[in-house]
Amino acid sequence: MIPPRTLRIETGTVTRALYVIGTELCVNPGRNAPPGAARFSVDSTHAVRCRVVPGIPDGHAPPGLYPLTAASVLFITMETISELANDSKLSVTFYGEKNKDLGKAVVHITAVEISLDVDADRDGVVEKNNPNKGSWQWGSDGHGAVLLVNCDSESKFRKKRDCESDAIVKVSDLKDMSHMIVRTNGPSQLPEGYKLVLHISQTDAESVRIFRRRSEGTHGVISTLFSIFVKEFPVVLSSDVLSQEVPYLGGTSEVEFFVEGLRFPDKDFEGLVTINLSLLEPCSENFPETPIFTDKVVFRVAPWIMTPNTLKPVEVFVCCTSDNYPFLKGMRKLVEDSGPKLRVCSENMNRGDRWMQDELEFGYIDAPHQGFPVVLDSPRNGELGDFPYEELLGPDFGYVTREPWTEEVTSLDSFGNLEVSPPVVVNGKSYPLGRIIIGVAFPTVTQGRNMTKVVQDFLYAQKVQDPIRLYSDWLVVGHVDEFMTFVPAPDKKGFRLLLASPDAGYKLLRKVQEEGHGQAKLFEGLEDADEITVDDLLSNEKLQAENRYVQNCIDWNRDVLKRELGLDDEDIIDLPILFTILEDDRAAAYYPDMVNMIVLGKNLGVPKPFGPKVNGRCALEAEMCSLMAQLGLRCTFIDDFASYHKLLGEVHCGSNVRREPFKTKWWSLKL
Secondary structure, three states, X not given: OOOOEXXXXXXXXXXXXXXXXXXXXXXXXXXXXXXXXXXXXXXXXOOEEEEEEOOOOOOOOOOOOEEOOOOXXXXXEEOOOOOOOOOEEEEEEEEOHHHOEEEEEEEEEEEEEEEEEOOOOOOOOOOXXXXXXXXXXXXXXXXXXXXXXXXXXXXXXXXXXXXXOOOOOOHHHHHHOEEEEEEEEEOOOOOOOOEEEEEOOOOHHHOEEEEEOOOOOOOOOHHHHHHOOHHHOOEEEOOOOOEEEEOOOOEEEEEEEEEEEOOOOEOOEOOEXXXXXXXXXXXXXXXXXXXXXXEEEEEEEOOOEEOOOOOOEEEEEEEXXXXXHHHHHHHHHHHHHHOOEEEEXXXXXXXXXXXXXXXXXXXXXXXXXXXXXXXXXOOOOOOOOOHHHHHHOEOOEEEEEOOOOOOOOOHHHOHHHEEEOOOEEEOXXXXXXXXXXXXXXXXXXXXXXXXXXXXHHHHHHOOOOOOEEEEOOOEOOOOHHHOEEEEEOOOOOOEEEEEXXXXXXXXXXHHHHHOOOOOOEEOOOOOOOOOEEHHHHHOOHHHHHHHHHHHHHHHHHHHHHHHHHOOOHHHEEEEEOOEEEOHHHOEEEOOOOOOOOEEEOOEEEEEOOOOOEEOOEEHHHHHHHHHHHOOOOEEEEEOOOOOOHHHOOOOOOOEEEEEOOOOOOHHHOOO
């Protein structure tokens, strides 16, 4: 409920008042009553409704007269729009002793309807005067409008994000903005001196820009806009202009605006933006107008959302290099069998940088009226660094990055170190969009490597995928995708967590040995590796000690994931993978790391492990296929040994997948 607005009246003077339907005017008759006034009466034309508090005359007052006290208040409302300015009247007459008439204060009132409207109920339509438009509430029964960061580029040839331009360069850009309407109803003109002003704070101006449709006579949905010339949409509010008069058109009319988001939620920005519409009243000459009514709307900027392996793949991205033909051949066949589109980044663009996963992470933004994919560019800035901006940014494909200015960028800032779980429920709390997973240094280590704070702050600020920190600094490369991934499953939680497990690796190799295949060789026939028998490997006490340490590191993460994702042991599958300690007492996979895979629906692209052959079949491949077959998943083993594994990466490191967005809408979450 809008609080009553104080209206000042004066005996012997005609006061002009502009009344907004749905509000209430409050008059204190005693403030400017003539000396000696003891009572007052109220008269008005039929459209004006009056209420006096206290409303009981004293025992000596004639009918229609009210005692004048410090507590006397007159409340005025109207329900009918004025046809002409000043067409409704109200008078307050003051009386002294013996009910002597001491004078009259007259008010001429113009009644209008004014509302600033947005899609506060999130159904894609700008409804009229939603009572909840001025606040934000999460949940399916919540309210508040949604705003997209306009981070795509309507031109494929003008490499610049649309939000970096203070003008609309293409009318199709309007679909990426939120619709806002100023609705008015009243006489053909407002009383002289009154005006409507749209305004924002200096702080909010850093996050939003507002354009207006110049053609006042044409109204309609966004789909009708594309035949109108771009100059019809001038910018009205920005960081340079915090307030702007809105034309009052008379009658029942609308003025349309388009609101553009400029930045994502972050550590210094919660994501909420307030836009105000104020009715200003003239005062005395040479003095500024004063606000007598303000309507406001609140937007929340849509968060950047990651997509887990359980969502349908749309496009697969890999690099072509001079030495990765076997990898590319395997990936082409896998993608062909799985359905998504394959996009190969040429050597001219990647310049030998093959780590597609490390350079970028795909996500999306969504609003009731529009949504599109957005790539998050990592701060690693390798030779592949231009690819996200130069090749992906375009119409309905956005771009965002976070660059640290004072922090050192390490391997942990590559996005093999950034994953997201499928939807989970943890201790009764639902995470329908999953939870982000990042790798950092162990909590007690002071000199370890960490993902830069600016990237972590960005991920936490999105709110809807509450991040989890794992310990990954024990690895040479330091990425979580080296020891974990998720695959879809037809039962239980709808997925399984796959973890690298040296224990499972030794268990499998001992079984091979016990079955009489101790002389079977790992890496058999590979030019880039020294063959080793199962017997020799199992007798290597140094390697066993190294893997006991690695298993301890993975078990620590296992416990964190069980706790933070609400998992039981039956939700986890241990994959037989061994590690070895290299530089700085950090670990890397001993043979191709099968957990570092690409997931395309029911098809898995798994690094070919080159394990010992039993009856002509690799024992590691056989175990992997058996474990995944229980989930209805098929394994394709891809040779990445020379071109990726030897460089401390695998299939997942060298590929990336853009997936369909969640069907669950982020604003429906209960936070």
